[in-house]
Amino acid sequence: MNLHELYADLLDGPLNILMSKEEILRTIETPKFSHQGDLSFPCFQLAKKKKQSPAAIANELAGSLDSPYLLKAEAAGPYVNIFFKGNETGKEIMADILSKGDEFGTHSFGDGKVITIDMSSPNIAKPFSMGHLRSTVIGNSIALLAEKCGFETVKINYIGDWGTQFGKLITAYKKWGDEEKVKANPIPELFSLYKKFHEEAESSPALNDEGRRAFKLLEDGDPEMVELWTWFKKESLSAFEEIYELLGVSFDSYHGESFYNDKMEAAVELIKEKGLLETSDGAEVVWLDDKGLPPSLIKKSDGATLYATRDIAAALYRKKTYDFSQALYVVGQEQTIHFRQVIGVLEKLGMSWAGQMIHIPFGLFLQHGKKMSTRKGRVVLLEEVLKEAIAIAHTNIKQKNPNLENAEETARWVGTGAVIFHDLKNDRMNDIEFSLHDMLTFEGETGPYVQYTHARAHSILRKAASSQQTEFSGLKDPESWELIKILNKYPEAVQDAYLNYSPSIIAKYLLAVSKAFNKYYGKTRILEENEELPSRLLLVKTVTNTLSDGLGLLGIQAPKQM
Ligand code: ARG
Secondary structure, eight states: OOOHHHHHHHHHHHHHHTSHHHHHHHHHHOOOSSOOEEEEEEEEHHHHHSSSSSHHHHHHHHHHHHOTTTTEEETTTTEEEEOHHHHHHHHHHHHHHHHGGTTTTTTTTTTTOOOEEEOOOOOSOOOOOOHHHHHHHHHHHHHHHHHTTTEEEEEEEEOOOOOOHHHHHHHHHHHHOHHHHHSHHHHHHHHHHHHHHHHHHHHTTHEEEEEEEHHHHHTTOHHHHHHHHHHHHHHHHHHHHHHHHEEEEEEOOOEEEOGGGGGHHHHHHHHHHHHHHEEETEEEEEEGGGTTTEEEEEEETSSSSSSSHHHHHHHHHHHHOOSEEEEEOOOOOHHHHHHHHHHHHHTTTTOGGGGGGGEEEEOOOTTTTTOOOOTTTTOOOOHHHOOOOOOOOHHHHHHHHOTTTHHHHHHHHHHHHHHHHHHHHHHHHHEEOOOHHHHHHOOOSSSSHHHHHHHHHHHHHSSSSOOOOOOOOOSSHHHHHHHHHHHTHHHHHHHHHTTTTOOHHHHHHHHHHHHHHHHHHHHHHHOOOOOHHHHHHHHHHHHHHHHHHHHTTOOOOOOOOO
């Protein structure tokens, strides 16, 4: 049973011809305060239809509602506020949740359709940035949500391993590089060579031409270039792998930009055949002014391909390979124009599925209000942040629970949980001011707070003599009713989070469950022996299941003890 549905059914009778049940469902609100009722129905829309005042309608409606679950219905100005009988209604809701077991919150509307998720996609020979962290954790959570809704997902790490910058890097390495140093410290060493290249190129611009030539050689398969590039790539991937391991994220494909090197010519041919390729300033472009966009650059004057060319080739390949129903791109909002161009070119090519490509943008991590820049050194190394978070978690555990088994693993879960939750609780479009302190506090609205609540609920279950309860026979206190009402909303939260590509909906939901549970815990002697004990334990069990399932959807582990 779903409370919204229940209320909509009640209203459906009197409102029969005036509003459809869907409209009623959309109109019902959850009041801010519990003294305003469990649910509320505003009568403004009806007022227009019936040409009566909203308050008069609310009054009349309130008097006409009747159900065994209804405690009372009150008109409050233009609203009809209703109060359910917590005990009886709670019993129904809990029976429903318990009958679903592990499937609680699961949907089937995905119907096994395939969704590709382009996510993480860091650039080799550069540090893994906070922006890539956002793409990784948001993308991972969207994938988990999609699976919970019945889709099949393909997580693609589209590694940035191709482009002029690698010509520059190779040039820099050949001029100033030291094999031993790179081996000892690959990413920082390669990255500083890359930075040096840019510094030097300011005074000797001819370097840029050298870099471009080197990339052209690489594209054409020059063995020396390919060997260096392969080495840089291998070193970078193994450094990234450490981060994915810490975050607990895995991928179904690592086909990066270079994978499309031999697939671009066909894409360019296709564009040519359709008569879309035009020369502009020596380069070849597709004009998109009819879509209000700058032209998409397909080939440079020296014949080298570009970022857009590769994304077009990759989209064609992915459609053919996976026959996706949606292709999601979890990439920062600064690439919005790029994706509109790529989709625009595919539309012009007559690809009816171009509309299934969806760019899912997100805001920046800021430092003192400014964008973090790898080039200018305003960058925080994710790996250090994660390790710091894990170390703090470890210290906490040693103080609070010195005998905890697998303390090491728990610390890793809590530390990374803190970092992931810190990101996902924000609406993804918001910029986040980077603060190690905020990221690493475990109190307040944080991942560890939710994890801790989950562990606390588990410890109650451990203390209970017998935990094999099956029948929920009802609870009378108001705190359990508040908690049950929130638990009842889990399936809706999952669906909304997926449909809006918004893991923050789940993060906020879990905070609400945690707060309601902690309030219940503070007010109730949960383990007291009386006839309500089995019901209380079942409620606690449902809390642990929902918290761990929800954390799981964010890509966060829920340790049973911490
Ligand atoms: N490597 C790119 C970057 O770091 C992100 C790639 C995003 N995905 C894509 N299909 N373009 O900016």
